[in-house]
Amino acid sequence: MIINGKHLIAGRLASFAAKQALLGEEVIIYNSEHVMMTGGKANVTKHQEERQARGHPYKGPFVPKTEDRLLKRMIRGMVPHKQERGRTALAKVRCYRGVPDTITEDKTTEVKGAHITKTQTLKYITLGELCRRTGRKGQ
Numbered sequence: 001m002i003i004n005g006k007h008l009i010a011g012r013l014a015s016f017a018a019k020q021a022l023l024g025e026e027v028i029i030y031n032s033e034h035v036m037m038t039g040g041k042a043n044v045t046k047h048q049e050e051r052q053a054r055g056h057p058y059k060g061p062f063v064p065k066t067e068d069r070l071l072k073r074m075i076r077g078m079v080p081h082k083q084e085r086g087r088t089a090l091a092k093v094r095c096y097r098g099v100p101d102t103i104t105e106d107k108t109t110e111v112k113g114a115h116i117t118k119t120q121t122l123k124y125i126t127l128g129e130l131c132r133r134t135g136r137k138g139q
Contacts, residue, residue, distance in 0.1 A: 001025050001109045006034040010074060010127065012114035018078035021089040030096040030103055033067040033128030036116050041125045045133045052134060065136045067127040068095040 001020055005013060013035060017027045037044050048063075055061045064070045072095045080086035096103075116124060 002028045002030070002103060002107050003111060004108045005029050005031045005071070007116045008035055008111060008114045009116060009119060010035045010037045010071065013111055014071065014074040015078055016111050016114065017093055018075050018089070021075070021092045022079060022085070024089075025092065027093045028096070028103065029071065029094070030099050032071045032095045033097050033126065033131075035067070035071060035127045036124045037127065037130060038116075038119055038121055038124045040123045041129075041133075044125050044130060048130060048134045065131055065134060066097070067131050067136075068097050070127055070131065071095045 003013070003017065013029070017029060021027050052063045052065070054063075064073050072090075072093060075093050075095075076090055079089045081090055
């Protein structure tokens, strides 16, 4: 199953991907930098910075700073990742920034109820912007 993450709400996309992975389906999500998180930009950024400041730099907890890893971490929170069933489900999920060369857009799956127009709020931030604000290095 291939999913285009553009203009999709992060939590709804992550729960859909987690359910499909637990059912044994291979899930590929691309354009993870365009996935949206609802809420005010300042509040979401502040919450993410607090999560990153928590813990010890060498012992953790370690919070990802890139969009694809952040999305996969959200999915990890929705599967029982400490059990064998959850580990195999998480191994079936792949997230990409941008569009990889191996993906053709004609086979994408639509996630019902996850589009940003389905929400009542106009406050949102993309994962790409969130990661740029909280210290992503590189591109």
